[in-house]
Amino acid sequence: MxxxxxxxxxxxxxxxxxxxxxxxxxxxxxxxxxxxxxxxxxxxxxxxxxxxxxxxxxxxxxxxxxxxxxxxxxFREAFPPSLERHFGRCYLxxxxxxxxxxxxxxxxxxxxxxxxxxxxxxxxxxxxxxxxxxxxxxxxxxxxxxxxxxxxxxxxxxxxxxxxxDREFEPDEPTLEVGCPDWCRNACIAACPTGALKGPRHLDPRRCISYLTYFGEELTPRELRAPMGLCVYGCDRCQNVCPRNAPWLARELTMNRKAEGMVEDFRLENLLHMDKAYFTAKIWQHMFYMSDAGLWRWKANAARAMGNTLDEKYVSELARAFRENGDERTSAMIAWALGRIGGPAAKQVLEAALPGSSSPVREEILAALEGTPATGEC
Ligand code: SF4
Ligand code: SF4
Known part of the structure; x- marks a missing residue:
């Protein structure tokens, strides 16, 4: 036996x-x-x-x-930094x-x-x-x-x-305890950008970026969008800042070839413009918590991350998505992202979209324009 x-x-x-x-x-x-x-x-x-x-x-x-x-x-092998910026490592x-x-x-x-x-x-x-x-x-x-x-x-x-x-094995000695060193002053709790860690070992999943990126039922609340930073799917921040993880983060690991092959498919632009066929062929088998019914959220996540880069190179991509996208929740986030990037080009796109817009996109455009410098100012 x-x-x-x-x-x-x-x-x-x-x-x-x-x-x-x-x-x-x-x-x-x-x-x-x-x-x-x-x-x-x-x-x-x-x-x-x-x-x-x-x-x-x-x-x-x-x-x-x-x-x-x-x-x-x-996390046995290294992952491309361009993926680590936007995706939780456990999904790579x-x-x-x-x-x-x-x-x-x-x-x-x-x-x-x-x-x-x-x-x-x-x-x-x-x-x-x-x-x-x-x-x-x-x-x-x-x-x-x-x-x-x-x-x-x-x-x-x-x-x-x-x-x-259904077979009895002798149980091992439990280690049901917190193993954090006394000298760590709760770096994880301080670093959590959305306040999901309410205290030691108390997580409110509804405020955790991981939850918000794939299970959040509606458009991400406005006050959480900037704190969510560059995250598109998942979040590793409370692990990255943890001294208990420092030894492994310091290791020189060989590159994960599978993840390397995902870099192009998971570029923010490609996620923002993807259709159902692209999602099914290239994305879903890696990150599957959202079905194709959640395509709008994938795009909104990509738009929010673009906005939080503050990089004007994304304005043309967001403008194209504004024209081609059919979901008002994604359009609302695109408007927010344009407002976050700001500048004359973003303002022009928002102003052009305003006349034909209706709620809730209209409110997002107006809010974005309020925070966007006027044409010619930068
Ligand atoms: S995964 Fe991110 S959002 Fe969630 S608790 Fe950790 S730091 Fe906070
Ligand atoms: S950062 Fe790491 S060591 Fe410090 S309290 Fe959080 S989990 Fe514990």
Missing amino acids: VGKREVIEKARECGFEDTGFTTAAPFDSQRSLLDQRREEYGWAIRSGLDLIAGTDPQTILPGAKSIIVLVDAY DDDRMTGTRLGKRVKALRVYLRENGIDSKVPFHLPHRLAAARAGLGTFGKNCLFYSRKVAAGGSWVTPIVLVV
Whole structure:
């Protein structure tokens, strides 16, 4: 009968640098936290991710006895800076849709377990960071992220993957604690541009840029647009400033070839002008939290990032998108971006668009013109 040692060895063979075990007991602390913060997490439940059910492994696999947690580093190789500027690193080599890398490795381990009489399920809605700490694989950061005890030089550039199994394994010693050094004065909380980190280990997901870029239901509120900076999809700021991540950030890594191949397709101009066919062929398999129904938001995200570059080279691209785009939410953001860049060329585009405009684009144009220097002034 396979034991922990054999599973760990097989997991290592499948490319997982660290493996831990915990019981299949319910995650009661997470359940009460979700109960207390229903307002903050209600959107997840409404969108079909039943986080409450995920706190009880029995709802995932009836007869569950243990949870095996695997640690995968998603930031193993370097990413092109032009992509890191706009996209969260965890999406730059994400093959969950194509199943070419991680999916195959998880599958290989599950086949091995199956061959040894162990049934397994890989849920998305189980609290995976909590499971990883309960399995002794690392600690928490005040930024709510999970820090590995040994992968990525102890950094947070990891994804814990959980396998709920029907075989009992001896649980590892939990490490359910915050591992931040005393001398770090909450750099992550201070650096969060949208105030999503309300305190140590308290995140309001509705203000987090990651949420806002792909799950935000409506146009991003005006007061959050400038703080969102250059982010188009995801945000790594609270990880970039963290001293616990500095050792890995200092490593000289070889370039990730897959991500290098994405540079052209993910240029802001191409995202702003893309149609459904382009999105389906080039974007969706890498970043799939929005379907083609969210194309307007992709474009609005690209427009907002362009605006926040303050670079006049984007005015002509925004002007073209203003003419060709059919969604008023995207047009509203384009108007905002033009106002943010400012200058005579941007003002001219806004003035030309004003007569034929209607709400809400009209309000955005007027607000943008208020903040844009008059023609001839710069
Ligand atoms: S990911 Fe960005 S927006 Fe979200 S908590 Fe971290 S710094 Fe704030
Ligand atoms: S920035 Fe400081 S407080 Fe925040 S997670 Fe890192 S070490 Fe902890």
